Amino acid sequence: MNSINQSGWKPEMGNAGDTAPATYTGNKALMLEEALIFEIGTAGTTGVDLADAPQVASRLGNLERHRDIGLPGLSEPETVRHYTRLSRQNYAIDLGFFPLGSCTMKHNPRLNEKVARMAGFADVHPLQPVETVQGAFAVIHELAHWLVTLTGMKAVAMSPKAGAHGELCGILAIRAALTARGDARSVILCPESAHGTNPATAAFAGYAVENIPATSEGRVDLAALKARLGPDVAGVMITNPNTCGLFERDMREISDAVHAAGGYVYCDGANFNAIVGRVRPGDLGVDAMHINLHKTFSTPHGGGGPGSGPVVLSEALAPYAPLPFVDKDKDHYRLVEEETAGEHHGSSFGRMVAFHGQMGMFTRALSYIMSHGADGLRQVAEDAVLNANYILRSLEDVLEAPFAHSGPCMHEALFSDNGLAEGFSTLDIAKGLIDEGYHPMTVYFPLVVHGAMLVEPTETESKATLDQFIGALGRVAERAKAGDPSLKSAPHYAPRRRLDETQAARKPVLVWREPEQAVAAE
């Protein structure tokens, strides 16, 4: 291993920021460059000393491997540093403000982590005898109780493992209810303001998806929706608050119309953070709604997980909820499974997962709910909405805010790319924000707005943090409006410059091999 080249950087990789003077290693201050572990390690090296294995006759026959499998050999500190350097290149809510819209990147109170790590929760196995996991079942049951209470619904299916998985659960419950009454319907209506997972879920479940337009206010076009209802419509999937960051005020009227036409109402509740403690979806006529525990009830979920998407159900859909679930008999918790479902739960559509769902998320969510209390949860919604409106009103004169005229927003502020200089786009602003030390907001979503920029501050950010972000985004936006050419090549200070995003997604370079090695392996 090259002793000067501590991090495995090679001159042909280029430097982190081409405008900055290059260091030999490519490191920028304490932001270290990092190569792939295969580039750093060498096959002959190892971090542990093992005695030579005794010579034994192989029993593998022609399965025996004759070639080195090429695992990189590194010492323990080299290995630890490699992964620690990589982790420093990962932006995280614990490093700074994370304005990603629709994702509710809120702080995760450490109390949740402490509770989730208690051995009685962290070390349980789903096949343990029921008598030995009564405490874990009590957590699931208690959390289920609060989710049903907060949403004003009849029942909850705890097992779905993410929002989109919950959507599938809800749609399968709707189909089971329709099948039970011998009513095969084939269409699900999705408004333009719905989250992209909604039409994807409906299509995945085998339904034809039809679009309902949005009004110029950014809400569901009620008249268009009513006009399309009929005997072929199984239901609607409505995101509320919607992806324009607006509350669907006509929800009650929408639900009544859908029910009158024999359909069911699915509500995408991923944005429950904006209304928790303030609105009960059950009062709005919703039949099924998933709650993203990893959003509203905190927990870290950047990088794809872990998620948890319990689905609350109305009286009409409750009998079709998936199995298994935890029930309480006096002081004893029991598992209702296929064999024990009996006549009360015999109509279940089946299973979403093998076991009970995401235990680690259940403990975090319950810890979050209990530590906030009813007043604290209501304040979560109020502060999240206040913070988003502060951002909307602070930047509406700098960036076009297409729905600013529709009244206050909910938990996220939406801007468009109208008014930028010729040749400048939302992408340039996003890349410019990286140089300012921020993970960009959600871009080009929702699709109803040209060059959308969706900012969700969440309630956990202070006014000082918001002011600093508003200043940074405002400055970058002014540069995009003035046509500052240096913005076109941003980011300048990140470990990587602007990548070809299509190439990076379609042809990622995940494994690097010496050319000789590549030839030898063929």
Ligand SMILES: *Cc1c(COP(=O)(O)O)cnc(C)c1O
């Ligand atoms: C996040 C989100 C989803 C999907 O949830 P996952 O847990 O990522 O599957 C669906 N709808 C909305 C509105 C969301 O914000």
